[in-house]
Amino acid sequence: MEREVRAAVMTGSGETEIQHLHLPDIGLEDGLLKIEAAGVCGSDVRHYRAQITEPRILGHENLGRVVALGSIARDRWGVSEGDRVLLEEYLPCGHCYACRTGNFRSCWATDSLLSPTAIRFGSTPLQIGPGLWGGYAEYLYLHPRTVFHHVDERIPAIEAVLALPISNGIEWVCREGQLQPGQTIVILGPGQQGLGCVLAARLAGAKTIIVVGLERDAKRLEVAKELGADVVFHGVDRDLIELVYELTRGEGADMVVDTARGSDETVGLAVKLLKKHGQLILPTGAPEGLTQFPVSLLAKRCLTLRGVRGHSYAAVELALDLIGSRKYQVGKMSTHHFPIEKVDHAIRLTAGEFPEQAVHVTILPDLALPDLEQGSVRT
Template sequence: MALKSRSIVLEGPKRMVLKEFPLPKIGPDEFLLKVEMVGICGGDPIEYEGRNKKTRFPLILGHEVVGRIAEIGHKAAEYYGVKVGDRVTVEPYIICGKCYYCLNGLYQFCQNSRVYGVNVSCDTPPHLWGAYSEYLYGAPGARVHLIKPEIPAEAACMSAVLGNGVRWVRRLGGVRFGEAVVILGPGAQGLASVIAAKEAGAHPIIVVGKTRNPRKWELAREYGADYNIDITVQDPIAAVSNITNKGMAEVVIETTGAAHMMELALELARPAGRVIMVGTCGFEQNPLTTDLIVFKELRVIGGLGQSWDTETAVSIINSRKYAVEKMVTHVYPLNQAEEALKFYMNNTGEAIRVAIKP
């Protein structure tokens, strides 16, 4: 095994450099992961541009990760049920296990928050707190899930993304068999929500948005969408009304963060429906017609991250029912991480998800 890890360090906004860090000595309740692939999360550009107030520079980005256990302590091996050589995905959140939120199953709000690739500086030993790196440090409180050997890395590194979809659709949306679900936005998070809605037995599943990439529409259909509505060529309110025989949707998942799509979510929900808002807009204040919430008695729920939902997502990925790997359209080597990130941020509609392979 190597004695050092090559890692891409974000020294400050828009300043990335390649550095080496010594591999840490692994204690009884820790592990070391040899990174196989890491996805570029939709939040990574926010850290890259310095727009996340929680970011602590210098930082190694990356938390949508799959790899193999390179070293593990005896307590961690017993706790996780894994051994050296096993292939695993690691969740973004590191649980303190002591605060109110961790003890109540909401560890994405941990009061002692540590999130891989987001808010732990690589100045903090043992340095390897992000997956834009050859190795990732497995801290006590990390959550680990076994990935079958035959699963493509591109699918395995999407476990957190699919975990989000499971949380929004099943846990927060409470989708029941036969309920109409509308998903706003055909990006990776929208496609993950399609899979989760299909697994929940939703019908019809309707994806609404606009895209220059027809591959997104194709994948939505492949994953279980019954209808795709392009708002540049169709009136989405009339289309959903027609599909549902004027009933509209029991559940609407809004993944874009665009003001007009948030407003549209309220329009597409039926009376007493549930609207799950997960798209972000950089804390801009966007107007909403709140009378729609009042007069329709809508339940509007925010969705952040995943807690206890990644395990379900991994079981879906391991089942091979869906070609989740098709969401990853471009893969770059580690030394081109900044180029990969810029491509993801500025692409002309070619990419769905971009990944880095150390």
């Protein structure tokens, strides 16, 4: 095996440099993954725009093949060399209350948003050994606390990496939100998370699935329709409110999921769309926070506001089963594929910085880079 590997290293805000890094030595409790595909998530956009002092490799939607494995790791993980696996981004401790109750995504050891010492795939700095923490590289280090999912060989790589965004939708809509058969759901935002909610709503047996976007979201709204949305909408809020109440015979929606922004505008709209005893699912939040939240309506209309984040192990397994069933046109979500040298472009495309619109972008390390595109690599 080669001892140096290519990696797209984030060296500063909005800056990527292609570097050659050393492969780590593998001991009894860890391993090594050869990356087959790595998805680009909205959180990668947020990380890429952040000011950093320590270089890192982004990419936490990682699919690959186990190529090296310690004997203790083999017994602990239940995997073998050659296995095709999908990784969760979390590296939980395994013994805290959150881990023991099945909520390991909330473990402080891996909660990088709330704990300064946490580690996880896709955001941990290079200086924390052995450095290969992100999927935008040829190989990924397998930490002793890695969480694995076996992946059917028949599932295309560009679809398998969609399991994490789809599992978010399953977690929020089905497992935490408990959407029931026959209910109506409104999904604000037709990005990859919103589309995951569309698939989740279909699994739950929703009567009516309404997806709301902006005029520039035409392509994403089209994909939402192909995945099972009954109504897609872009226009003025007043017309949307009238439409929802018309479709629900004056009752309003049972659930609204705000994957768009979590701002005064979107949350205020969501509350207006909900029926009495309805539920607002909030997986996001605007940096400036909420300044005009209609608190009085929570009690008056018996509404539930549920903050959600990430996915459970069960949700990822359900997502892989959904993809493998071939019942849904999941491949429609995968719109763009790039080699490692184009990571900067891939993240910026996901961020909406170009006229062309993407739904889900995938990095494929073995994909050849056309000579004519070499000049667009940002260094």
